[in-house]
Each structure stands twice: as C-alpha cells, then as structure tokens.
Amino acid sequence: MDISEIADPAFTNEAAESTPAPSQRSDDNTKAMIEVPPSSAADDKHLTEALTALVNAVYSTAERDIYSTDFERTSTEDVADLLRAGELAIAYLPRPDANEDASSFHQTWGTPIGCISMKQISPTTGEFGMLAVDPAHRGAGVGGGLVRFAEERCYRNLGLGAMRLELLAPVHFEHGGKTRLQAWYESLGYVHVELRDFKGAYPHLHELLSGPTEFRVFEKRLVD
Numbered sequence: 001m002d003i004s005e006i007a008d009p010a011f012t013n014e015a016a017e018s019t020p021a022p023s024q025r026s027d028d029n030t031k032a033m034i035e036v037p038p039s040s041a042a043d044d045k046h047l048t049e050a051l052t053a054l055v056n057a058v059y060s061t062a063e064r065d066i067y068s069t070d071f072e073r074t075s076t077e078d079v080a081d082l083l084r085a086g087e088l089a090i091a092y093l094p095r096p097d098a099n100e101d102a103s104s105f106h107q108t109w110g111t112p113i114g115c116i117s118m119k120q121i122s123p124t125t126g127e128f129g130m131l132a133v134d135p136a137h138r139g140a141g142v143g144g145g146l147v148r149f150a151e152e153r154c155y156r157n158l159g160l161g162a163m164r165l166e167l168l169a170p171v172h173f174e175h176g177g178k179t180r181l182q183a184w185y186e187s188l189g190y191v192h193v194e195l196r197d198f199k200g201a202y203p204h205l206h207e208l209l210s211g212p213t214e215f216r217v218f219e220k221r222l223v224d
C-alpha cells in the first residue's frame, strides 16, 4: 500500500477516496479503508459509541497486566472531540451499498475496525496515539496502514518533519505485548528518545497502575 498516492478526503474536501488497507478475513474480500471523517462525524452517536467501545476493549486487553483494575482508555466525549478537531483517522470496511447522503458513518462508509489519533505537538513534530485494531482484523496491515496514514498526514498536510509516539511499559516484569509492540515500532523506524513522567501526563491513570512503569517516547524523522 502506498498511501502517499491517495488523496486525504478530509483535507482536500474531495469525496471519500480513502487509503486502502487489506482486511485479513479470508471470507471477506472487502479491502479496509482509512479516512479522517468530516468534523460532523463528532455528532454521530453510533460512531462515537462504536469507536469508544473498540478502543476501550482493545486497551483493556492489551494493558490488562499493567493496571490493577479495569480502566477506560477513552470516552465518547474524547472521541467526539478528536473527530471534531479532525484528529482521528478511522480504518473501516466499506459498505457495498454505501449511501453518500446518509448521515451516519456506518451507512455512508461502513464498519469501523480500527483508529489512530494524531496531532501537532510542536512547530516541527506530530504525535500519534490511541492506535487500536479490532482483534478480528489484525495481522493484515491495518495497524501499519493507520501509522503510515498518520505520518503522511503530518508530513504532507502539516509540513511536520518528525512523528512521536508514547509507549507505557511495566518494568517489574516482561510484558510480551509491549515488547512485541516496541519491536514493531522500531522496525517502522521509531527510535527511543526520551522517558516521560506518566504521573504528570495522566494522573488519573497513574494511580491505577499495578507497579512501576516506564513511559517511553519514540520518534521518527519523516522524509520522502
């Protein structure tokens, strides 16, 4: 997939010509697509609830051993704020009977299967977060497509030269998922540049941690 050749409809205001990403389901020939929906999607209750449920389910599994109790990574209000700001890209399975005049994302585009948030954090740097893919659609390039989409958007649309991400990893035991995730980010070109203060950044989550963690910041230079 070369997303550099694909128009970003939310930026160009063109119709929904989105970034293709393959779906892994062998019984489903539909290609997943990636898009930043228009800000009006923030008022689509069905969409904000579906994305919130997806992100919270994915993170509660991925970070189960890191927190001493159940926690919610996001809320419908947070998701709506991201959509309103144009800071959330969605991977989705397009509907064969898409209705461009419909008011809901599900009717217009299809079923969300993943997402990534992205924002500018300095004059030169962007950051992505809240990366989540439905377990039923993993291992087929959707997560990588979301990361590349965020990188392209920051580089081409915002003119940013670097992308950052944060990774919370326990240091009192080896966390297989985080080790795999970090190796994957490194294979995508991200380099560990800093340790951040998790307590200062997310005080409400810090008190739920089950033990000591490192809050690692990774950065990648964005180039052609």
Ligand SMILES: CC(C)(COP(=O)(O)OP(=O)(O)OC[C@H]1O[C@@H](n2cnc3c(N)ncnc32)[C@H](O)[C@@H]1OP(=O)(O)O)[C@@H](O)C(=O)NCCC(=O)NCCS
Binding pocket: 058, 059, 062, 130, 131, 132, 133, 134, 137, 138, 139, 140, 141, 142, 143, 144, 145, 166, 167, 168, 177, 178, 180, 181, 183, 184
């Ligand atoms: C990480 C994640 C977004 C990848 O989505 P995906 O669609 O499977 O990604 P791709 O198919 O493009 O790439 C697969 C890569 O993701 C990594 N990966 C897949 N499943 C993973 C999991 N459960 N935990 C950690 N990493 C995983 C693998 O390293 C894999 O690379 P490899 O095939 O070279 O080993 C997805 O596994 C997920 O939602 N994980 C839980 C949420 C999370 O950890 N988010 C990031 C928080 S910083």
